[in-house]
Amino acid sequence: MFEKISQHEQVVFCNDPSTGLKAIIAIHNTTLGPALGGCRMRPYKSVDEALEDVLRLSKGMTYKCAGADVDFGGGKSVIIGDPSTDSTPELFRAFGQFVDSLNGRFYTGTDMGTTPDDFVHALKETNCIVGVPEEYGGSGDSSVPTAQGVIYGLQATIQTLEGTDELAGKSYSIQGLGKVGFKVAEQLLAAGAQIYVTDINEKALKLIQERAELLPGNVEVVEGNDIYGVDADVFIPCALGGIIHDETIEKLKVKAIVGSANNQLLEDKHGLYLQQKGILYGPDYIVNAGGLIQVADELYGPNKARVLTKTRAIYDSLIQIYSESTKNSISTMEAANRFCEEKMAARSKRNSFFAHNRRPKWQVRN
Ligand SMILES: NC(=O)C1=CN([C@@H]2O[C@H](COP(=O)(O)OP(=O)(O)OC[C@H]3O[C@@H](n4cnc5c(N)ncnc54)[C@H](O)[C@@H]3O)[C@@H](O)[C@H]2O)C=CC1
Numbered sequence: 001m002f003e004k005i006s007q008h009e010q011v012v013f014c015n016d017p018s019t020g021l022k023a024i025i026a027i028h029n030t031t032l033g034p035a036l037g038g039c040r041m042r043p044y045k046s047v048d049e050a051l052e053d054v055l056r057l058s059k060g061m062t063y064k065c066a067g068a069d070v071d072f073g074g075g076k077s078v079i080i081g082d083p084s085t086d087s088t089p090e091l092f093r094a095f096g097q098f099v100d101s102l103n104g105r106f107y108t109g110t111d112m113g114t115t116p117d118d119f120v121h122a123l124k125e126t127n128c129i130v131g132v133p134e135e136y137g138g139s140g141d142s143s144v145p146t147a148q149g150v151i152y153g154l155q156a157t158i159q160t161l162e163g164t165d166e167l168a169g170k171s172y173s174i175q176g177l178g179k180v181g182f183k184v185a186e187q188l189l190a191a192g193a194q195i196y197v198t199d200i201n202e203k204a205l206k207l208i209q210e211r212a213e214l215l216p217g218n219v220e221v222v223e224g225n226d227i228y229g230v231d232a233d234v235f236i237p238c239a240l241g242g243i244i245h246d247e248t249i250e251k252l253k254v255k256a257i258v259g260s261a262n263n264q265l266l267e268d269k270h271g272l273y274l275q276q277k278g279i280l281y282g283p284d285y286i287v288n289a290g291g292l293i294q295v296a297d298e299l300y301g302p303n304k305a306r307v308l309t310k311t312r313a314i315y316d317s318l319i320q321i322y323s324e325s326t327k328n329s330i331s332t333m334e335a336a337n338r339f340c341e342e343k344m345a346a347r348s349k350r351n352s353f354f355a356h357n358r359r360p361k362w363q364v365r366n
């Protein structure tokens with residue numbers, strides 16, 4: 001076990017038989033501040049699968065926080081369960097108690113399979129919750145800035161490829177029409193783009209077709225894994241991670257990949273394979289930082305305009321990372337890792353006195 005978690009500071013297994021809660025909280029690195037990261041709920045097939053997911057996701061958060069210039073470290077949590085049948089107020093209150101037991105070392109909110117309302121229940125047990133609805137003092141749904149960040153990422157990518165920020169007149173294949181993917185799809189349709197979409201949720205597919213009837217763009221539904229072979233300009237993964245691997249790279253016909261899904265590359269080497277195939281990859285933890293930027297910004301009280309301005313930095317970061325990748329002949333993922341590690345090294349000097357026992361000065365709740 002210690003070998004598995006060797007890169008992490010702390011991993012907490014949470015068990016509450018009366019509510020059925022089985023959760024894992026992973027704190028990767030708190031050099032820049034207390035750990036921050038959402039909570040994913042999935043019917044994981046095994047505890048090992050859940051552990052592997054939370055370890056990868058929390059490490060990604062350390063890089064995401066450094067890249068987005070927020071004063072938090074990397075953490076994440078997973079709940080083993082089916083969101084459609086196992087999400088109960090009691091389960092989220094029990095989860096909140098475990099979060100509180102970490103005494104400010106870990107802040108959490110929504111991710112795949114959980115909603116802001118779930119965390120209203122957790123909030124009864126701990127102040128270490130972010131992204132609750134505005135009527136509860138939070139900044140609301142973090143998928144709004146995440147989707148906006150994906151749009152900025154698409155513009156930076158098209159700028160790098162073609163010297164224009166124009167999203168119209170291009171085609172996009174989107175995997176996953178959930179909280180983030182649906183909003184990205186709507187914006188692309190509003191820009192008049194051609195989109196190809198897939199989701200395991202029939203309702204989401206029907207809904208986007210209805211939206212397309214009212215917007216200038218066009219939508220075509222694609223079956224499951226056929227999304228990888230679509231002849232579009234950009235592939236936008238907005239569902240699960242680990243989907244870029246030998247087999248899918250073989251099928252891809254796109255010029256670029258830019259999406260919100262965390263940990264899109266199955267292994268680091270796949271970033272290199274994409275580069276060798278001439279596909280420009282927008283590193284996920286740079287592209288999808290909008291939600292993190294919003295929840296971290298709750299420190300100053302909710303303010304949507306400020307969050308959108310900060311989210312715009314994703315555009316500039318990506319342009320810089322693409323340029324460093326070309327200059328140094330390294331993959332964009334390697335360039336993004338260096339970009340974040342340099343920021344972390346510089347800021348860790350400033351934060352070296354951080355005592356880990358003081359909570360940030362949240363103005364939302366105290
Ligand atoms: N919500 C946020 O603000 C952020 C989300 N992300 C990441 O973005 C991704 C999407 O997040 P959300 O939209 O919040 O999640 P969500 O749970 O609202 O949506 C995910 C969608 O993907 C679909 N899906 C699941 N498996 C699929 C498959 N095999 N093929 C096609 N569709 C499939 C689901 O039916 C659902 O519609 C996740 O990887 C998440 O970790 C990253 C940063 C922030």
Ligand SMILES: O=C(O)CCC(=O)C(=O)O
Binds near residue numbers: 039262291
């Ligand atoms: O949206 C959140 O609550 C925190 C950010 C996060 O977990 C993520 O960016 O994956």
